[in-house]
Amino acid sequence: MLSREQVQYIAALSRINLQEEEIVLLQKTLTDILTYIEKLKKLDVANVKPTSHVLPLENVFRDDAVKPSLAQSEVMNLSVSHSRGAFKVPQVIE
Amino acid sequence: MNDAQELETVIGLEVHLQLNTESKIFCGCANRFGQEPNSLTCPVCLGLPGSLPVLNQKALLYAIRIAVALNAQVQPFVKFDRKNYYYPDLPKGYQISQYDLPIAFAGFIMISSEGKPKRIGIKRAHLEEDAGKLIHDASANCSLVDYNRTGTPLMEIVSEPDIRSPQEAYDYLTTLKLTLQYLHVSDCDMEKGSLRCDANISVRKKADSTLGKKTEIKNLNSFKAVKNALEFEADRHRTQLLSGDRIIQETRLWNDEKQSTVPMRSKEEAHDYRYFPEPDLVPLTLSEEAIEEIRRVMPELPAAKWERFRQQYSLSEYDAKILIQQPSIADFFEACTHLSKEIKKICNWIIGPVAAELNARKVGIEVLNLTPIHLVDLIKEVETGAISHLAGKDVLKMMLDTGKAPATIIEEEGLAQVSNSDELEKIVSAVFNENSKVVAQIKEGKETAMGFLVGQAMKQAQGKANPKMLAEIIKRRITDA
Ligand SMILES: [Zn+2]
Numbered sequence: 068m069l070s071r072e073q074v075q076y077i078a079a080l081s082r083i084n085l086q087e088e089e090i091v092l093l094q095k096t097l098t099d100i101l102t103y104i105e106k107l108k109k110l111d112v113a114n115v116k117p118t119s120h121v122l123p124l125e126n127v128f129r130d131d132a133v134k135p136s137l138a139q140s141e142v143m144n145l146s147v148s149h150s151r152g153a154f155k156v157p158q159v160i161e
Numbered sequence: 162m163n164d165a166q167e168l169e170t171v172i173g174l175e176v177h178l179q180l181n182t183e184s185k186i187f188c189g190c191a192n193r194f195g196q197e198p199n200s201l202t203c204p205v206c207l208g209l210p211g212s213l214p215v216l217n218q219k220a221l222l223y224a225i226r227i228a229v230a231l232n233a234q235v236q237p238f239v240k241f242d243r244k245n246y247y248y249p250d251l252p253k254g255y256q257i258s259q260y261d262l263p264i265a266f267a268g269f270i271m272i273s274s275e276g277k278p279k280r281i282g283i284k285r286a287h288l289e290e291d292a293g294k295l296i297h298d299a300s301a302n303c304s305l306v307d308y309n310r311t312g313t314p315l316m317e318i319v320s321e322p323d324i325r326s327p328q329e330a331y332d333y334l335t336t337l338k339l340t341l342q343y344l345h346v347s348d349c350d351m352e353k354g355s356l357r358c359d360a361n362i363s364v365r366k367k368a369d370s371t372l373g374k375k376t377e378i379k380n381l382n383s384f385k386a387v388k389n390a391l392e393f394e395a396d397r398h399r400t401q402l403l404s405g406d407r408i409i410q411e412t413r414l415w416n417d418e419k420q421s422t423v424p425m426r427s428k429e430e431a432h433d434y435r436y437f438p439e440p441d442l443v444p445l446t447l448s449e450e451a452i453e454e455i456r457r458v459m460p461e462l463p464a465a466k467w468e469r470f471r472q473q474y475s476l477s478e479y480d481a482k483i484l485i486q487q488p489s490i491a492d493f494f495e496a497c498t499h500l501s502k503e504i505k506k507i508c509n510w511i512i513g514p515v516a517a518e519l520n521a522r523k524v525g526i527e528v529l530n531l532t533p534i535h536l537v538d539l540i541k542e543v544e545t546g547a548i549s550h551l552a553g554k555d556v557l558k559m560m561l562d563t564g565k566a567p568a569t570i571i572e573e574e575g576l577a578q579v580s581n582s583d584e585l586e587k588i589v590s591a592v593f594n595e596n597s598k599v600v601a602q603i604k605e606g607k608e609t610a611m612g613f614l615v616g617q618a619m620k621q622a623q624g625k626a627n628p629k630m631l632a633e634i635i636k637r638r639i640t641d642a
Contacts, residue, residue, distance in 0.1 A: 080433055082247045119240045119438040126445050131182050131219035134189025139200045142207065142308075152198040153305035156249045158297060 069098045168402065169367045170395045171375075172324035172360060173284075174333060174387075178316045178347050179291060179355040180223045185312035186290050187214030187257065187442075192314070194353050198307035206312035208253030213441055220314035223346040224264050224288045225447070225455050227316055230340050230462060231283045233268025235452050241288075241439040246432065249306050250292040258317075260436040263287035271464065272336045274329050281333050282321030291315045316346075322361070322372065327391035334358065334384045339463045343488050351383055358387055363408075364398035373398070374408040378422060380415045390415040393422055466491060474504045483512045489527045490516075496533035506540050514554050518561055530564030539567040546580045546627045547571065580627040582634070585618075588626065589634050592618045603639055611635065 074093045078085045085093070139152050148155040185192050188205035204212035221239075228235045242260035268283035291313035296305040318337070324330050338349050338356065348355040358381050363373035376394055381387045394413070401408055413422040461469070463485050470481040470491075485491050490511065497507045515536070519526060539560065543553040548571055559570045571577050579585060592614055593600050603610050614635050619626050 080245075080247075080435070120440065120443050122443055124443040127215060127443050128218035128221070129189070129215040131184050131217050132189060133184045133191045134203075136190045136201045136203050137207075139197055142199045142202055145207070145209075150301075150303075150305060152200070153296070153307050154199070154249070156304050156306055158299070158302050159249055159295065159304050 069094050069101070167367050168364050168399055170325060170327075170362065170364050170391075170398075171322045171372055172327070172330050172362050172391060173322040174320045174324065174330060175359045175361070176318040176320075176334070176337065177291075177357040177359075178227075178318065178341060178349070180220055180314040180316060181345075181347050181355070182217055182219045182223065182314055184217060186217050186220045186288070186314035187312055190312065193309075194355070196309055198305075199309060201309040202311070206252075207308060214257065216442060216445070217314065220288065221264075221445070222455065223314070223344070224286070224316055225452060226344050226346055226459065227286060227318070227341065228265030228268065229452075229456050229459055230344055231265060231268035231270060231286060231318070233265035233283055233286060235447060236262050236264050236266065237447055237449075238262065239264055239445040239447060241442045242436045243439050244289075244434045244436055246434060248292075249304060250295050250311075252293065252308060252311060256290060256292060257439055257442070258289035258436075259287035270333070270336055270340065272329070272332045274332060279329070281323045281329075284319045284321045286316055286318040289315050289317060322363075327388045327395065330360065330391055331384055331388040334387060336463075338384075339486070343460055343462050343466075345460065345488075357381075358384075360387055360391055362391055362394045362398070364395060364402055373402075374410045376408070376410070376422075377412045378415055379412060379425065382417065386415055386417055389417075389420060390422060393420065397422075474498065474508075476504070476508060480508050480512065483516075484508065487525065489525050493526050493531075493533060497537050500534055500537040501540065503540060503544070506544065507537070510536060510540055514557050518558065522561070529561050531561055535560055535566055542567050542571060546578055546629065548576050548578055549628065552576045552578075576625075578625050578627045579622050580630055582630065585622075585626060585630055585634055588618050588621050589631070589638060592621060592635075593638065600639065611639075 071090055071094065074090050074097065075085070077097075078090075078093075143149045143152065143154075146154050180186075180192075182192050184190060185201075185206055188203050190201045190203050190206055193201060205214055225235055240259070240262055241257050243255040244258045244260070245255045247254055263285040265286040266284070268286070269280050270283065271278050272281055273279070291310050293306055293308040293311040296307070298305060320333065324333055341347055341356075342349050350356060351358075360378045360381060361375050362378065363375040365371070365373040376398070378390045378394060381390055393415075398408055412425045414425050415422050466485050467481050470476050470484060471478060474481075476484070484494050494507065494511055497511070498504055501507060515526070515531070519529070522529070536557075539553060539556060542548050542556070543550055548556065552571075556567050556570050556574075556576065559565070559574070560567060563570070565573075579588075596614060596617060599610050599613060603614075611632075615628070615632055618631050618635065619628065622631075
């Protein structure tokens with residue numbers, strides 16, 4: 068069973084606020100997922116080629132050519148708050 | 162542990178290099194610095210739902226070029242990974258980067274450390290997208306976000322902890338930068354942020370096989386700052402170790418005004434990036450032939466050029482070193498050598514007066530009005546005595562200001578020396594007539610008065626007489642007479 072602290076840690080990384088009942092629910096559902104993964108790990112994959120992508124595609128590129136960007140005003144319309152052409156967010160210090 | 166001599170400084174450097182492709186790494190937005198905020202963005206680099214990234218082939222090519230120049234292994238199978246973190250400079254909530262399979266690994270560069278060659282390992286170099294730019298406005302209690310930089314192709318180059326002093330770190334950076342400049346893959350301009358550097362430093366007992374607790378230093382805006390910050394941290398670590406204090410593993414910010422580092426205020430939780438393979442991009446396989454082709458068309462790198470300049474042009478180590486310090490200067494020098502065989506003179510003019518003008522004007526040779534043929538012509542004018550060496554420097558300045566040919570400037574400014582012997586003989590005759598007493602004194606042995614006669618003749622010629630010819634004529638006349 069995933070601990071309360073583990074769920075709260077994941078929530079903090081994802082910037083999600085959880086209610087008490089959600090923490091309990093997620094402890095259970097996330098544990099179910101991990102249990103299933105444990106089951107998958109038991110499969111014999113000795114003869115399966117490792118894959119990092121589900122599509123049978125490789126080497127898809129684009130040429131280094133400039134295409135028009137969106138207009139600044141159009142982009143600013145997507146924001147909740149903006150100032151002088153920039154997105155305005157609560158102050159962050161790192 | 163009471164002898165500071167037994168302690169050893171261990172440094173590793175992380176360099177971030179913006180690649181100068183036309184467009185961004187995963188979308189067609191222009192990759193350009195200094196534009197209106199958020200004027201170079203699109204659904205892909207803003208991370209809008211439903212948009213898909215596609216890799217810019219040029220960015221990949223540049224990355225491989227860098228790998229080859231760093232003597233690194235090139236990953237035959239390339240994939241991208243998501244590095245997850247929430248910060249407003251990252252619109253998607255993750256950065257597309259490379260985790261376990263960096264495009265380049267196990268490389269090295271050779272630096273000169275205290276005159277001796279030293280190999281600095283390159284642990285890895287990987288391709289990723291740059292983040293946006295935050296401007297903190299403390300007074301308004303907010304941060305402003307500009308996503309123009311988001312998606313700029315970025316190469317992260319991580320050295321092995323092979324560097325043993327701040328000076329070596331400085332030498333590594335200058336050597337690395339010069340190599341990268343020769344590849345023409347980046348502006349390598351720290352002021353514009355196209356080249357950035359973070360440093361890791363720890364101090365340990367020389368006999369120890371494990372590393373000491375390290376400090377990561379950020380906010381290093383010049384190679385000089387890197388060196389100064391490392392010197393400060395090396396001292397701080399040593400003092401703490403010698404007094405028996407523990408070093409905390411932390412990130413510190415360099416303050417250039419105070420010339421000291423301060424701990425970075427950081428979020429409580431440790432960084433946990435939860436890397437996983439990027440599902441929006443398909444993997445790449447690089448064939449040996451494709452890499453070989455890139456290797457074949459690699460530009461000549463500085464170390465090779467230095468060697469060749471010494472051999473081919475019989476230049477001294479010093480002269481060759483100065484010439485290769487800027488790729489554009491090296492190219493200019495070579496273009497001149499195709500026009501004239503006066504190699505040493507060309508070299509002297511470039512590393513002397515031309516370099517002085519470039520420094521004074523703070524520009525590169527490529528933006529000046531100077532063509533190789535004009536410089537070679539100027540050197541000819543000085544060598545034939547048409548103008549004096551001093552006047553030559555003035556003519557050079559005017560050439561740079563106007564882009565005019567040296568002959569045109571000499572004519573317009575009336576700078577030509579009188580090298581016509583008939584004319585000079587006439588001047589000398591006049592001077593001898595006016596100063597017969599002095600001439601007599603010289604003949605009696607007062608040779609120091611010769612200078613006076615030369616001065617008088619030069620005055621008559623309004624300073625434009627060829628001084629060498631003038632002196633010769635005066636000497637001959639005195640001996641002959
Ligand atoms: Zn874009």
